Amino acid sequence: MTSLPNANGPMLDEAQAVDKYIWRSPYAKQIWIVWFLLLGLGLIGMYQRVTMGHMPAGYGSYVPWGLWIAIYFHGVGIAGGAFVVGAMGYILGARGLGTASMLRTVIVLSIAAMVPSFMAVWLDLGRLDRAHRIMTSPNFTSMMAFNSWMYMAFIGVAVVTWVLSFRPRSTWLKPFLVLGIFLACLIPSQSGAFFGVVDARPFWHSALFPVLFLASAITSGAAMLMFVRAALGPQAFRWASMDSQAEHDEALNRLRIVVACGLSIYLVLEFAEFSIAIWSPASHSPAIEMILWGPYWWAFWIVHLLIGAIVPLVLFFFTHRRGIWAVGALLVAITMLTTRLNVLIPGQSVPELKGLQEAFHHPRLNYTYHATAMEYLVGLFLIALGMATYVIARRIGATIAVRLDKETNGNKKK
Amino acid sequence: MSMDRREFVKAGALVTASVAAAGALVLKDRLSTTTSDPVGEKTVRHLTVLNNIKPQHDEDVLLRMQRELVKAMAKPVEERRWIMVIDTRKCVGCHACTIACVAENKLPPGVVYRPVVTEEFGEYPNVQLRFTPRPCMQCDNPPCVPVCPVKATWKRPDGIVAVDYDKCIGCRYCLTACPYGARTSDFGHSYLEGASEGASTDDDAATYGPQAPWADAPSHEYGKSWDRSDHQSPMGNARKCHFCLHRLEVGQLPSCTTTCIGRATYFGDANDPDSMVTELITKNNVQTLLPQHGTKPRVYYIV
Amino acid sequence: MSKSKPMSKQDAAVLSRRRFLAGGALLGSILAEKSLAGESPDHGAAGSAILNSDRPDAPYELALSQNTIYSACLQCNTGCGIKCKLQDGVVTKIDGNPYNPWTLLPHLPYATNVEDAMPVDGSVCPKGQAGLQTAYDPYRLRKVLKRAGQRGENKWISIPFEQAIKEVCEGGKLFASLPGEEYREVEGLRSIMALTDAKVAKAMESDVKAILDEKDKEKKKALVAAFKETHSANLDKLIDPDHPDLGPKNNQFVVSWGRLKDGRGQLYKRFATGFGTTNAHGHTTVCQGSLYFTCKAISEQYEGGKYANGQKFYFQSDDEHAKFILFIGANLFEANYGPPNRTVRLTENLINGHTKIAVVDPRFSKVASKAWKWLPIKPGTDAALAMAVMRWMFENDRFDAKFLANANKAAAKAAGEASWTNATNLVILKDGKPGKLLRAADVVIDGQPVIAAETRKLADGKEFVEKFLTVRVNGKLTALDPNDDKTPVVADLFVDTKLPDGTHIKTGLQILKDETLTKSIADWCEIAGLRESDVIAVARELTSYGKHAAVDMHRGPAQHTNGFYNIFAWMCVNMMLGNVDHKGGVIAANKWDLEGKGKLFDLKAHPGAIKPFGISSIRHGLDYEKTTIFAGYPAKRNWYPLSSDVYEEIIPSIGDAYPYPVKALVMYMGAPTYSLPAGHTNIEILCDLKKLPLFISNDIVVGSTSMYADYIFPDTSFLERWEFQGSHPNMPIKSQPIRQPVIAPIPQSCTVFGQKAPICFETMLMGIAEQLKLPGFGKDGFGPGMDLSHPDDLNLRAVANVAFGEKPDGSQQVPDADAHEIELLAQARRHLPSEVFDVARWRAIVGEKMWPKVVYVLNRGGRFEDADKAFKGELHAHPYGKLLNLYQEKTAATIHAGTGKSNPGYAVYLPIRDYHGNEPTELRKGHDLALITNRTITATKSRTIADPWLSAITPTNGILINPRDAEKMNLTNGQMVKVVSATNLKGEWDLGAGKKKDMVGKVVFTQTMRPGVISFTLGFGHWATGAADITIDGHVIKGEERRTAGVHANAAMWTDPAQKNTCMLDPVGGSVSFYDTHVNLEPVR
């Protein structure tokens, strides 16, 4: 990070900034390598999915949902969280988040998180060819239909705000942002409800989930925002309409606090949820026992608690190096996925009727789930897809911004 | 900066509007009672089944139930109330019903409508075995239905919870919603997987080779013809027990019922006060599975 | 072949009808009105009979009569009636045939119109439903395979049928291309068939009989010398001129089978007689042999002054009417004959309190789970338990004294009984040992014989001297003719006295009672490892329902070295209950005759048959002592005067060339290597080209025994062929389920006697017969005008015989099928090639008169009496109705060839013993677990492994063990262990050709096992039948992983220390020992 070009470099316009610091930033090579790696591996998975359908997948009929659905919920969480934080910042005019172009980067980020999420559920469907029916003949008593529509609405609002962001003086921008924030908050909580309504899975059937999901969404959303900014450095966000390194730092600092708080709140809620199950003799929860001491105990203790919470918090509060913060933010943003998995899988792995697995044998009729290579590879593809979406969308946005800017300035000249 | 009054009003308006819209949509589907199923006169079936076989006092309960079935089919669908009664005291855990169902509905590997759960209790020499067949409970309050995003599964007027494979997108939400694990998804497996690799199937071959004509034949679920070959539905769909609607239609009992060697499975119309099933559920103190889930099963167990 | 064949007009018609129906109702006219072409009432809007959608409705093909053929299952030997439902000529669903009493209770009246019956489905077990997967098994053979490697190496080439026939008949250097066999001359069947002159055979046969019947050694020698004189011209036709009783060289051709049913049975025996070999042996003794042969001994009839003509059969309970049944080692709901028919007759009665059952089994079986009491007996001690029960019955007078007192037919009739026992007949004891029955004419009381001997004539005209049996009536010695139906003799039950001349006599019942008194009830229970209180409770219950109580037993007590006497003891309990032939008691099987002798088509007629004679290769039906090869005791191998079809002797006797070497063997539908205890001993012999020069097998796949053959002829499966399933003892209804071609044959076609037919068992035999010109085949095979040139010639005539009925006057014929039915027969078979189904040909075979009746029978899947005809009042309408031997003079006269001691003629408890009469204490040392085996509903030996549906329910088996034992040995649930015994310390199958398979299975904890006893289910751990790679014509067909799952521990079962290449066995009843071995479990990592 030290190798960042100094903060008082030449003034650039947004497009140039994007070009210079994303396409051709000092990390461009690394970014490209990572991206092509993700894409290459991802395509292998996609090839398998396309040619072999669900055959190479690990989910079945007793554990119907696996990694992809977790990715989906994680993705929409990031999208929602990032939007809430970013838009709030804009409305409140927080330093470093207050400019239209900043707002755009937020919107773009949240859309870039949405796109792969949708892709994930779509690939999970038994009949890809009929995905459109959710839109054409929805059943709104279904959280799935309801959410899909809401996400569509959100994306719509996001796009509107994105367009309006080019007209910062419009009196519609903020109202739509508010609506966006409203929907964005609903998204994670509805995701929680998505599980909450499933009475068949005692572990899911919990009022706490919506709140938990919201907390984790804000956290991972903010974390992702923070990572992107920290990683790309002030320059990538520094152009005519925006000022110094200081402001950039300010923004990172704020985000850091948000992430830290979000994380803490999440842990507290989680503790509440688990402690009830563990200490109240009445409600014993095999699912929670599975999370804490099951075959995937490490996902909770190591990945989620250690790498996903303790380490980042340490990084946040024991160093001032932005780069380190970036690492911390990334850890949070990624490891939150395990919390999704730890809601999804254990909830399904506890049969209500004992003995079914022995009554009729097949790998798909199994209460244990292990994601397969194909599922992981597709996961990588989705990340690559997200990155691409982000960059391309930002580039387009930048160009438009510059055009408009030129026009207005041009007019001024005359 | 922050928001001025005008912006506040607009924001408020937008939010309320969308909440209202959402509410309306949900309410519409929650309250909607209209059935998409054929009802009334055109569902009445005047079947001649068993007309010429005169009832004997000691006839097999299969015949008695089939007569009652024919009687019920003469009523419009909305006046039938199909239920199943399983007498676990008579069940010998033979799995004939499981296989009958697999064969009748051409179920691929990993898809099962009626497994039979075997449990062992106690300690030698005071040991006991219990067998619990588990078809779909055709719940009166089926959690699998409201979760379906595309209205591909619903409760019929006769109480059967149906799936339209042509509508189902295979999201598997309903699988997670069923506490009984009564729904399984057709992932496209074949019972031939791994058999006789390297053998030819041409006319002069020395062995029959990897072919399973019985698996390729179309199934008759819901009175339609379903051919899974080249990935057509029901491949990719959620599948479940449907009380053999297609057999009821022609005056035949569900396949698991006719093949029950213990005569432990009873099927009939709960709206018919004289039917075997009505008699059984009134005479015995019957139970349902996982009542705590409030699903109101239409399958009863005598224990 | 099921490969898409051009669509016939009929198909087209049906298809177009389908399309038409697609518009409307789901069902063809058929159910609505009776016409094949009829219109269908249009219900509902098009495409929405059940659910509204754009997808059109389709007719429910499986309910259409023209898509249905009734037949009989053979996934297990129960042979339930099945209803095969076809879609475009492919069976896709198998249900129960409602005309058949196995699948519906009561079954539909026989007169029911076929269309009226069509919508009714009966119930069959999961195996039965999965049968179609056995028929369409990808590993099914279509061409003859010839060995192209070592025996057992699984390398094959496929050859034309004609070539195969020629090679096996003419022999030569058949395998010259194989290393080591370049110069091996294989003797063909033609040269083995040395004796071809029927007249000579006839003469030799009676002279050999004379030699055997001669008791005096010297005179025997003289007779042999005389024989050599008279037959000097033909001595070269004999195996050994010095031992003419070994018979002709023809005997060196052995034909054997595993599962053989009527129709094919008649053809196979015709083939053997046509060839002139006495060696045609089946698998009974691996199955429940001693159950059969004890009942045979019980059913020996007093004729010509001695006991003869016992029938090979057994009794089972009338499940539907019994009020109490004691099941001994009978696995009703998982196996037996069989689940569908026996379960439906019990479950309702069990819950409504009509019936109570108790189960004697070391394993808590599914039937035990419905029982009032479970007696977890120690394996092999069933007779001890029976002794305890009988002692209690004697001491508490809880037995049917009235029934036992009836000494002859007249008495039985007078008492309203159908059968009677010899319980009261007086037996002579020589120094305490019961032997012959006392003959009245021999008893002289104050100068007067009790009765004068009479000279009488037998049915066949032979004269004999009748000395009469003896009973005591109110203390007075009385002569007895048990068959006398005029003057009832009701005799004293208990007699123990001396005749004036000091001869010690007792009644049979007295002998039995005294035997039960040799130990206290407590001691008997101690032996059986049961609580006395439980045993007495069961005895009391058993004797609380009069004749409506029964003891039903099967393999559990039968398959031990003491099997004969276990069964004997329990059958005595039935006799003491007086329940034989009674409603709710024990009954015998009953089937419609198909041989037609003296009625319609005489299928026994065999012009020019070469009368087989000589000692059989398994030494059965004959006393060792009578033969010229008698050489003292112990004999090299056991002899079986009282039993037959001794499966465990067929191949090991070939191995020992005792009594003579065998040159060629045919094995049909049997896998002794897999199914026999210590079956691996057979593999070693089968792999030995010198001991067995030519081995021909008939199988549907490369099986666990056929894989060792030189030639495998493919067969048609049970869905492609004819057979007559017959019945089982628990079925009161007189039945004859008929197995008929349902699908097009999988094997290719061949030509025999100028007619095209599928390659199968029948054509294999007929091909050989044609090549060797065997009498009784081809033109006029059954006599003038009655050819046997196509399998249908036999089978369709057999159907006609069934349709004709038992009455020679034809008064029992079935009605004619109406026009609709006759059309239906053809419609339903429109997918069958003409080599299988051809109306003209079929009509011609049975003739115009019988044709409509044959159709009537085939359209109902056989012939079944109506349910209400099964009983006449309290008696079975088709009773056994004869003398029952509670004491067996004939048995007492036989000598155990391994010990030289005579066999007891009454029920006793014997400990487990080897062939030399020693208890296997050595073998038990260090092996603490008793090994048994059992069936599960989803598996048979070698058929069901082909069925993936069943694997979904039972993908594998395991070692069932009580956690108490497991924990002692610190084994954990699910861990893999090797089964080792004193005679298989390696715990492996040696499969020959360098292949081995470990006997490793996973430990399954279950409280259902008696501690100290472990079990495994039959049907897993396969090494053939699709489980192994096979190479045909140079390219490899991969085995299916799924089929190798689980463990088959037969190779751990003891080989007899005295008869090293054979399992332990029951020297009297012939049964193999399945439940006597002790083993150890060694953890494998």
Ligand SMILES: Nc1nc2c(c(=O)[nH]1)N[C@H]1C(S)=C(S)[C@@H](COP(=O)(O)OP(=O)(O)OC[C@H]3O[C@@H](n4cnc5c(=O)[nH]c(N)nc54)[C@H](O)[C@@H]3O)O[C@H]1N2
């Ligand atoms: N599913 C299935 N059904 C079948 C068959 C099949 O292969 N599979 N085969 C058919 C054939 S060929 C036959 S012969 C019949 C056999 O029918 P069964 O004989 O009824 O069936 P098995 O399971 O062999 O029964 C043996 C029973 O005896 C018990 N047993 C073992 N040792 C002893 C003992 O020392 N004393 C007593 N009292 N019991 C003991 C075993 O635990 C087991 O329950 O089944 C027929 N039906």
Ligand SMILES: Nc1nc2c(c(=O)[nH]1)N[C@H]1C(S)=C(S)[C@@H](COP(=O)(O)OP(=O)(O)OC[C@H]3O[C@@H](n4cnc5c(=O)[nH]c(N)nc54)[C@H](O)[C@@H]3O)O[C@H]1N2
């Ligand atoms: N461990 C254990 N072993 C047992 C028993 C047990 O209870 N436990 N039970 C015993 C009993 S009761 C019996 S009856 C025996 C039976 O033992 P076997 O009489 O030897 O019968 P299977 O083992 O069924 O062998 C059948 C052979 O015939 C072939 N086959 C199958 N169908 C057909 C056909 O349609 N045509 C022809 N030509 N061949 C065919 C199969 O591929 C296989 O090679 O098993 C015995 N073995």
Ligand code: SF4
């Ligand atoms: S049992 Fe399950 S699938 Fe069937 S209706 Fe009830 S919830 Fe739905």
Ligand code: SF4
């Ligand atoms: S799987 Fe099909 S039926 Fe089930 S919820 Fe999804 S769309 Fe509806």
Ligand code: SF4
């Ligand atoms: S009713 Fe039909 S679909 Fe349902 S379990 Fe029984 S056979 Fe299967």
Ligand code: SF4
């Ligand atoms: S068929 Fe009947 S007896 Fe057999 S398992 Fe099913 S319900 Fe039980």
Ligand code: SF4
């Ligand atoms: S019991 Fe089952 S396998 Fe045996 S014959 Fe009957 S249906 Fe077939």
Ligand SMILES: [Mo]
């Ligand atoms: Mo058997």
